[in-house]
Amino acid sequence: MAALCESFTLCGLGPGGGLGLGGGLLALEPGPDPDHVLLTDRGRTATLFKVSDQKPLGCWSVKQGQIITCPVVCNFETHEYVAVHDDKVLRIWKNQDINLDKVFKATLSADVYRIHSLPNGGPVVLFKGGGVRTLDVLLEAPQQEIENVISDEVIKWSEAFMEGQQPVLIFATEKDGDFFVYVQKLKMNSLHKYKLEQQELSKPLNFVAYIKKQIITLLCLYSNDSVYKVLIPLQQNTEEKEQILPKSLLLNLSVSGSVLKGTSFVVLDKDHVAVLGRLAASGEESKECLTIWNTKFQTLQTSKELPLGTSGQLWCYEEKFFFTHGKVLTVIMYKCETSSLAAAVGKLKDSQTPDVSSFVNWNTLEDEELAASLPSEQPVALTSESRMSLRSKGNTVAEVQPDTLSVGQLLLNLKNASTTVFEDELRQLISKVQMPDLQATIGCVVTALINRCKTKPKYYPQNFLLQIVETQDLSYSLCPDLMAVALEKKDVYLLQICLQRFPDIPEEITCACLKVFLSMSEAYLQRVDVNLESVICYIDIELNNKEVKTEIIENGFNVELEQDIWDTKITEKTHLTAGGEFCPVGPQKAALLNAVLLSAYSETFILPHLKNLPAQQAVLFLRYLYYLYVKCSEKINTALPGICCPTISQIMDWMCLLLDAHFTVMVMLPEAKGLLSNLHKFVRAQVRFYSELNKIEGSLRELQRLHHQKDPQTYSIEVLELI
Template sequence: MAALYEGYTLCGLVPGQNLSNSGVQGIEAERDSDHVVVTDSTRCVTLYKVSDQKPLSSWTVKQGQTLTCSAVYNSQTKEYVAVSDSKVIRIWKEEDIILEKTFKATVSSEVWRVHCVPAGEPVVLFQRGAVRLLDALLSAPQQPIEDVLAQEEAVRWSTNIVAESQHFVIFTTELKGEHFLYLQRLNPNTLQRYRLEREEPGLSPLSFSASYRDKHIRLLYLYPNGHVYQSVVPVRGLGADEGAQALPLPRSLQLGLPVGEGLLQAASVLLLDEDHVAVVGVPHPSAGTGKDFLCIWNTNFQTLQAGKEMAGKIYGQLWSYSNKLFIPHGKTLSVIPYECPKSSLASALGKLRQAKTEEFKAPASVPSWNNILHGEKAQPSRTVETRKTRTTRKTQSAHSLTIDQVLELIKTAPVEEVQKEVEGLLSRVDTQDLPPSVGQLALSLVSRSLADPAFYTPSTLAQLVHTQSLCHSVCPDLLLLALERKDYFLCQLCLQFFPDLPEDVTCACLKTFISMPDADAEKVSLEPDSISFMENLIARDRGQVGLQNGFSPTSFDEDHSDALSGVGDTIKTRAEDKEKTSTPPEQICPVGLHKAVLLNEVLQTAYSDTFLLPHLKDLSAQHVVLFLQYLQFLYFKFSQDAIPQMFRSPSLTQVMDWVCMLLDAHFTVLVMTPEAKGLLLSLKSFVRSQVRLFSELGKIESSLQELNKMKVKKDVGQYSIEIIELF
């Protein structure tokens, strides 16, 4: 279950005179996870080191001026950016002391917010809805700023998100009781406008939160009646400007929070992950009135996971950075660490005994044979939306195409039109209708791509695979098409999400990846987490000399030494010479970074030895040696260091299994290949170390079994010390 841990005070607050304002205008992340920038509602910006609970620097505008925008940190230039008096943009560095002596520029229109993302350029959002990159704005501060919003329309909330290397500014507005969502994409500049569905008359959203996942931007918003809704917008579905036309934005009810008597006044909801939200300012279901709580709710199972009473008044403000919640209450700004394990029914009910830390992603949801043959009721797939409740969806706009119309469109329409309509359809279709719809769309797209070399929609096919409603049996030509078009990102997705890949297709992928030049592989765009895993693995220094995970660097020497008595001297000598010797060949990755990522996907694919071995024999001796060298590199890294298991990272067992299969398939060829001699000797030492490890584990297992059989002779009381000797 989710948990809220013991919090601590970051700083004191000076609330507004009417106690409706906490005195905090905004909190932004700074250089790393342990630094934040706090902007108060009047004149001061302060840099805090969170773990030390102390300010490092502070800057104040002079008397008579007011900060109207919370300060952000530009990690590219290591500068801070803020706005005073709505029109004066200020930029300074940490070593600057007096703000009046730093850079400032006056712009021609009033600014709503400045947004910045890590390793990105700051973006300025004006109160009339226009957006400018900071550098472009400062090149001509008095440039005219257009009015995007209607005359009486006002911005209520904004944020920014980086999705698929695209920068989006997201903001909501209000006009005569109607609420709108704007998605402004930068470079190329496109603006999309949506109309939020009306709630009860007179009710406006109290807070918004947005995130990006699975090629969709998800907007979460809370109303005073306790209803928490989610709306989903596909990133790839964003087209050209629609002018004043506002598309309807469907929503689904995520939570119905208890509000007690009356309506919520100051409350906020914040997305923590795909299954959990933090809520502040909403009554605790089992607590009395007049008490303010910070709670974590599970949106999948409608359960309250954790709650903490907050002393003093709650102002409806909440921020989250690096698994820490920042919440103003009373006269204090508190930091509350939290944890949100992977959502499951057992954890939601408090029945989870042991979390499986190795499971980083839910298994793919594909049609089963029982459903196809016997018509058993299929479980709804958690794909485009995280909700599993059957919320009645509102009628779409009249020009929305049905699945049959889109299938006909795919046969003749241009690529751009097909992409737009398919991705628009995926954003509208009900989750329970996804599996058959996705299969039909994929078959049509692949069929036309095979028939027409000029037609190919890589982003749309990737989005279909991401729904986890596809498998190889449904669309058997999809992965082969990706190999033919050299779309290795799509190949990676298929290897990740298809649980039923035939062994010949797996070997076709392996042969393509291993024969690909490293220079070509480095040009391929791949899944960021898998690249991050390999970057950390390659950059990791050698571990300490000694037995780790059943293997020691001295094992190779031991296997080829007749005198075991010299082991101690060997260890000492290797330890003393460690800094003098160059990196051994086993420590150097024999393939490029991106090629290694693709090979990792093959290592994790399900297979049967009987069916895989015949296809492995088609590999050339050169490719077999290269692949074995890479497996040897992985084994060395996994053996010497405690490698954290990430999503789609191969395990040591998978590495050893592939080593065994390659040796079985090519043993005769490898024995006759001169350059493979040293490799085979090294692999021999790996096997011996593993045998030695499992032998020792067997001894421990026997000892533990004997202890388990021992009967307790007497009651030793609550406090005792017992010594058990193992022989």
């Protein structure tokens, strides 16, 4: 028997990780150690994740204008990473490397299709023309000629194995509706070509292969909702150039009148396969599902509906499924037991105790899973057995008083309640909950609100969410979908508050907020609520109010101005520095950008996401940073006046990050050249100024030492020791 266990979100996906064909990820490969995976997106970035901790350990990106065309793999022998960008450019780097421009680079003579890394055999490179080389041989002469063995055929899939000490590569190609299979034994330099037996009105969509006892088992998922098995002996004595491979039906993907339109599949063991696809019943709308099938008994073992949609991709490592679900990469653990008739009829003795998961799961907060994961007043967690009794005794549940229900049960009961009842009950729940369950309960309430937003797109309780975020000590980890929904709704005020209060916001979300803030028009921002306390003391709000401006410069903060700020007319033309520099953005946008500047980040992880900022937005952001830098330099203490203002160190750090990410583009943009020139002159003047100050300070100290005043009424005896 097979079963799906708990699930959790590994990470969010960027703009290139959308749904449908052409979306999703470029690939997901095993990392250098157990519990590690390498994720390559359809753009410029690769990230190493530790799965159980749900956090990135490293992130690398090629520079703007380049695209990773071959997924990143780990060389298990050297613990280096290997990738190809722009089809021919090979890159090799180590864990401690940050800038891929400075790592090993080799330009190859032919386009690369895929690199396969074998645990004991090193990486194997497959070229689009069908040529194969080990990485070591390729590095000896990167420009060596690569043979074209497949003529006009197009490679659709490939895989590599180790048979003893022999690396074996298998790949499938297509030409004019015919499909071919090639088997390459690298050490023997032998290549065998086969032709797949044609299936009437159907074609293969995906392939999976494994090798055992010198026989390659190739499984093919066909468009007629079936999985076929093809056996290919590794030892070939015949000299026939092209053999036709017969196939046999392994599994028909239909059950009880429903048919699964599979898009991808993986082999779990000798009796089980997992298929990702759309389950369609006659007269009903199809639903995307992850399913596990028993090939021995031709039965569907278990399935999980995926309402947010997928990209059709499925990976499996270390008893975990990886697939895109909506805008996140989801991980689901599974268990497979030996298939036998005794197990099928429930007569197999179970001598194993259930394993306790060691995974921190922040995302098991939907529907029935709420009851098992939320804090409960009862000493025993709500198990599957107790859920069954709840379903069978609906009247009993209805008679239970709300005060005796656990948080999970209460949220389940409110699932279909009206909006007014739903929000009123949640407010009462927040007011009644006691420590130490407060944090978890608040996170569950926010998740329940977000889930309702997802199921009812017109529902968005902005005021309720703001009240919770402003009054409770939340974190991003407790409600990871909150900021994603706020970004989707473009709720800049909620995003600003989250940036100010959440200490653990991922760098990808921070950059997404920055992109949204920079893209919004000043006219729109003037109509929405934004907290201006970080800008009112250095951006003049009132037109031609010179007294206010003088007071701000002298005292740094004006309480009356803060109280009257909401009734003040905003005019951008008065946002001048002492040097005559205009503030390039209005006060609302400046306040939002300040929230980004004050957020916590890691340079290693934020730089790849910062590179995805459009050039015009990057220039505007740099103009604002330059304005702040000049504004700080007006003061003796080099600090902006007011509350929650960025420091000069934070401003300079962000300026350096932005220039690192976009310097090449900015040098080419005419509108940025003047800005870079002014920035260069100003920084050079600042360096010269502080250099002169240091000289003056040194001179003053020397004068103090030489002109030390002595009391003329006292005598001193100096003893000189002659050596």
